[in-house]
Amino acid sequence: MPDAWRGRAGEVVSYALSFGSYYVFVRLALAYRWDLHPGVLGALARATVGTAKCNEDGSEGKSKGVHPPAPETFRAKGATLIFCIVGIQASYLCWGLMQERIMTRPYGVEEERFKSSKFLKFVNCLVALGVAAAVTAYNNSPPDSTPPFRYSFCSTSNILSSVCQYEALKYVSFPTQVLAKSCKMVPVMLMGYAVSHRSYPILDWAVALGVTAGVVAFKLNEESDKPERGGTDGVGLEKELLGYALIVGYMAFDSFTSNWQESLFKKYPSITPVQMMRQVNLFSATFTAIGLLLTSEAFTMPAFLARHPDCTLHIVLMSICSAIGQLFIFYTIKNFGALVFATINTVRTLFSVVLSFLVFGHAINVGEALGVASVFTALGIQVAVKWRRAMRPKPRVSVK
Numbered sequence: 001m002p003d004a005w006r007g008r009a010g011e012v013v014s015y016a017l018s019f020g021s022y023y024v025f026v027r028l029a030l031a032y033r034w035d036l037h038p039g040v041l042g043a044l045a046r047a048t049v050g051t052a053k054c055n056e057d058g059s060e061g062k063s064k065g066v067h068p069p070a071p072e073t074f075r076a077k078g079a080t081l082i083f084c085i086v087g088i089q090a091s092y093l094c095w096g097l098m099q100e101r102i103m104t105r106p107y108g109v110e111e112e113r114f115k116s117s118k119f120l121k122f123v124n125c126l127v128a129l130g131v132a133a134a135v136t137a138y139n140n141s142p143p144d145s146t147p148p149f150r151y152s153f154c155s156t157s158n159i160l161s162s163v164c165q166y167e168a169l170k171y172v173s174f175p176t177q178v179l180a181k182s183c184k185m186v187p188v189m190l191m192g193y194a195v196s197h198r199s200y201p202i203l204d205w206a207v208a209l210g211v212t213a214g215v216v217a218f219k220l221n222e223e224s225d226k227p228e229r230g231g232t233d234g235v236g237l238e239k240e241l242l243g244y245a246l247i248v249g250y251m252a253f254d255s256f257t258s259n260w261q262e263s264l265f266k267k268y269p270s271i272t273p274v275q276m277m278r279q280v281n282l283f284s285a286t287f288t289a290i291g292l293l294l295t296s297e298a299f300t301m302p303a304f305l306a307r308h309p310d311c312t313l314h315i316v317l318m319s320i321c322s323a324i325g326q327l328f329i330f331y332t333i334k335n336f337g338a339l340v341f342a343t344i345n346t347v348r349t350l351f352s353v354v355l356s357f358l359v360f361g362h363a364i365n366v367g368e369a370l371g372v373a374s375v376f377t378a379l380g381i382q383v384a385v386k387w388r389r390a391m392r393p394k395p396r397v398s399v400k
Helices: 009-032 039-048 074-104 117-139 149-168 174-196 202-220 233-267 273-294 297-307 309-336 338-360 366-391
Strands: none
Touching: 009 039, 009 149, 009 273, 074 117, 074 174, 074 309, 074 338, 117 149, 117 273, 117 297, 117 309, 149 233, 149 273, 174 233, 174 338, 202 366, 233 273, 273 297, 273 309, 297 309, 338 366
């Protein structure tokens, strides 16, 4: 087994132990009704699994007697949209820069590299959990009646997608990673067909093929720009293949996360987006903390940060940007819809690639430029067509 692949075996074991121990507990708690037990065992089961009284149809926790807010004026709604656009662009462009700096550049005169994607995910989750808990308390949100363990599934996939994303930067360049992530519409569509038998129009498949072709063109013309370079061509190829395997893993886990969260919102309509953010990050922080203890990274990473205080600053900035960005995303989707967010996100992805080229000095040739142009032309056509469809007047239904 190559060294690059062998190094991931410990990661897999730590995640299997942290996730597996919890799911064994869930199965036993549900089978033997531990939520009815007094004492510590019962309290733990009620807090992490739920009770028999958890409302499966999601009708509990709905606010009653709350009148909808008055509609905003066009000017106020426009100002709110601009605020959301600026918030998403600023927070996630900064997040992307910090991610690339932390995972691809050395620290200190000894050029020591940050290696723990698990620790990075833990800090991100901890900050996001604090922000979501504060917003939930400030808004005085109704109690969440969803069985807690339901959140653990998308939390697990969210952890794995983030870790795959961070680890991939050790083996492929940031522009390659960002452009390859644009191909995730293919696994999303395939999973939607497999899970929900959902059909997609020809435009979506054409856009997916256009994006994929652009990514392939970019990569075929990319000069050597990997964060880790092998001593021989064979070793370099193995590491690059590992980078692509991690990107595929990211796309698969991320597709599952969004599909599972969508199903939770439908099954339990009383869930608010911030409650979802709080619960998912609570499980993610707990799982990653267990993994850090199992691999001793809980002790080695604080020592690394003590040697390199600038890395601490980068991680804190990245975590704050991630938490704030999540709030902007939830608010945008709730108030303006997924189409508006998709448009904002497409522009953000383009800006992040351009910013990476400018800040970190990635070389770009004509073939790479054409690949990037192909990706964003396909995405732009998709957004434009969907906007045109959305702006069409709806046929009036006459009532006799």
